[in-house]
Amino acid sequence: xxxxxxxxxxxxxxxxxxxxxxxxxxxxxxxxxxxxxxxxxxxxxxxxxxxxxxxxxxxxxxxxxxxxxxxxxxxxxxxxxxxxxxxxxxxxxxxxxxxxxxxxxxxxxxxxxxxxxxxxxxxxxxxxxxxxxxxxxxxxxxxxxxxxxxxxxxxxxxxxxxxxxxxxxxxxxxxxxxxxxxxxxxxxxxxxxxxxxxxxxxxxxxxxxxxxxxxxxxxxxxxxxxxxxxxxxxxxxxxxxxxxxxxxxxxxxxxxxxxxxxxxxxxxxxxxxxxxxxxxxxxxxxxxxxxxxxxxxxxxxxxxxxxxxxxxxxxxxxxxxxxxxxxxxxxxxxxxxxxxxxxxxxxxxxxxxxxxxxxxxxxxxxxxxxxxxxxxxxxxxxxxxxxxxxxxxxxxxxxxx
Amino acid sequence: xxxxxxxxxxxxxxxxxxxxxxxxxxxxxxxxxxxxxxxxxxxxxxxxxxxxxxxxxxxxxxxxxxxxxxxxxxxxxxxxxxxxxxxxxxxxxxxxxxxxxxxxxxxxxxxxxxxxxxxxxxxxxxxxxxxxxxxxxxxxxxxxxxxxx
Numbered sequence: 001x002x003x004x005x006x007x008x009x010x011x012x013x014x015x016x017x018x019x020x021x022x023x024x025x026x027x028x029x030x031x032x033x034x035x036x037x038x039x040x041x042x043x044x045x046x047x048x049x050x051x052x053x054x055x056x057x058x059x060x061x062x063x064x065x066x067x068x069x070x071x072x073x074x075x076x077x078x079x080x081x082x083x084x085x086x087x088x089x090x091x092x093x094x095x096x097x098x099x100x101x102x103x104x105x106x107x108x109x110x111x112x113x114x115x116x117x118x119x120x121x122x123x124x125x126x127x128x129x130x131x132x133x134x135x136x137x138x139x140x141x142x143x144x145x146x147x148x149x150x151x152x153x154x155x156x157x158x159x160x161x162x163x164x165x166x167x168x169x170x171x172x173x174x175x176x177x178x179x180x181x182x183x184x185x186x187x188x189x190x191x192x193x194x195x196x197x198x199x200x201x202x203x204x205x206x207x208x209x210x211x212x213x214x215x216x217x218x219x220x221x222x223x224x225x226x227x228x229x230x231x232x233x234x235x236x237x238x239x240x241x242x243x244x245x246x247x248x249x250x251x252x253x254x255x256x257x258x259x260x261x262x263x264x265x266x267x268x269x270x271x272x273x274x275x276x277x278x279x280x281x282x283x284x285x286x287x288x289x290x291x292x293x294x295x296x297x298x299x300x301x302x303x304x305x306x307x308x309x310x311x312x313x314x315x316x317x318x319x320x321x322x323x324x325x326x327x328x329x330x331x332x333x334x335x336x337x338x339x340x341x342x343x344x345x346x347x348x349x350x351x352x353x354x355x356x357x358x359x360x361x362x363x364x365x366x367x368x369x370x371x372x373x374x375x376x377x378x379x380x381x382x383x384x385x386x387x388x389x390x391x392x393x394x395x396x397x398x399x400x401x
Numbered sequence: 402x403x404x405x406x407x408x409x410x411x412x413x414x415x416x417x418x419x420x421x422x423x424x425x426x427x428x429x430x431x432x433x434x435x436x437x438x439x440x441x442x443x444x445x446x447x448x449x450x451x452x453x454x455x456x457x458x459x460x461x462x463x464x465x466x467x468x469x470x471x472x473x474x475x476x477x478x479x480x481x482x483x484x485x486x487x488x489x490x491x492x493x494x495x496x497x498x499x500x501x502x503x504x505x506x507x508x509x510x511x512x513x514x515x516x517x518x519x520x521x522x523x524x525x526x527x528x529x530x531x532x533x534x535x536x537x538x539x540x541x542x543x544x545x546x547x548x549x550x
Binding site: 150153159160210265 | 413418421477487498508
């Protein structure tokens with residue numbers, strides 16, 4: 001038994017997206033509520049229908065109690081959160097679908113609300129009590145083995161993985177540039193996108209280097225905003241406002257020795273220059289009964305541009321080590337490529353709401369209502385992470401298998 | 402490699418560094434103050450592990466012996482930090498966090514800033530040696546420099 005096609009996403013909603021800190025004086029909690037109400041309205045449902053919350057990355061501060069109380073959810077029958085950070089974005093919807101498939105809940109909201117005014121992910125590993133500590137995660141004995149090297153932000157850490165990928169497979173900065181530029185081209189056509197100016201190859205190479213080999217345009221945006229999605233039973237989904245986006249499959253986790261990954265750097269050699277997604281991809285395809293050849297559009301978590309290339313490899317769209325050539329050949333461009341990627345402009349150019357914009361775009365693509373619509377799109381892949389374990393993915397489809 | 406004016410690796414500021422050892426990592430940091438690199442090895446299955454931890458990931462045993470290592474290794478990967486993400490880093494860029502593989506330790510890697518080197522010379526596979534850096538009383542952390550420098 002699997003959760004295949006037993007649940008469907010029926011509503012998506014979002015606040016506007018803001019540059020870091022500009023969502024004030026709204027609170028993150030308030031934005032979460034606005035996004036949920038928008039998603040419910042989109043579905044033709046109301047808050048009285050909600051009976052579950054499936055979250056990730058400390059959404060709602062890791063506690064749904066106040067949210068249920070303030071929003072007037074009549075009865076919470078399921079409340080759970082994937083551990084870890086952004087790696088759980090796509091998988092949080094799978095968690096909700098699992099609750100629905102098992103009968104624990106009937107209408108589950110997954111959401112992310114982010115406000116980087118008092119905090120800043122770019123320096124999230126600065127040590128407590130030291131400069132930058134206002135941005136930081138709690139210090140750990142394990143972190144002591146990374147942070148004295150001056151690694152204080154995730155982009156610096158992923159640069160180390162990207163460097164190894166370049167060494168091992170011959171990947172080039174031109175390949176990273178193709179990810180950044182193709183994603184920007186998609187964002188330019190969207191009113192919701194924060195970055196809509198043209199990005200040329202010259203501008204990419206003229207940009208300041210942040211953490212070699214990653215330059216300014218290899219980094220995602222620092223944003224505020226909230227995105228929510230509503231998932232319900234496949235049966236009920238058929239009677240609601242929009243065509244359902246069936247949850248074909250979802251998986252999360254990773255190899256145990258992927259572990260803390262970028263905050264460890266001890267992953268096995270064969271997996272180091274990867275996205276950590278390989279075992280999750282295998283389980284996703286197994287559950288779906290399909291493979292990469294059936295995907296019409298991929299919404300790949302793009303906090304840093306090289307990580308799109310590594311995921312293309314790990315999900316089997318090309319061979320391991322061939323991701324650079326795959327993007328250089330134009331495959332990820334919308335609308336001409338064989339596999340349009342991040343048609344919404346991604347974390348890189350639309351907005352970084354820790355990956356939930358990717359879920360929203362997948363739903364709009366299989367509904368046929370996306371701004372940059374992939375013609376006839378029936379199956380969309382969404383990923384969360386690379387990150388420390390778990391990473392996750394979600395496959396949505398316009399029809400049951 | 403670098404597109405900035407600075408061509409030589411600096412080190413991240415000592416003020417940014419702070420250690421919070423637990424019972425399992427304390428022997429590592431105590432030895433560091435004495436300028437000794439020690440790596441825990443499982444007494445049951447002889448697997449090394451870094452960071453030091455409560456259990457052997459290979460056999461689940463807990464007991465370890467602390468084995469000295471000469472701190473010579475090779476750069477497995479690295480990045481060159483050019484942009485100070487915190488204002489406090491402004492005078493310290495560029496610096497080079499490096500992941501260094503330690504031979505004879507079943508693939509254990511130690512992460513430290515690679516200094517005393519021209520940025521253009523840093524590469525994967527480079528031979529490096531450990532240099533202890535005291536950041537304050539009782540807190541000494543590993544850094545690296547090219548072998549024989």
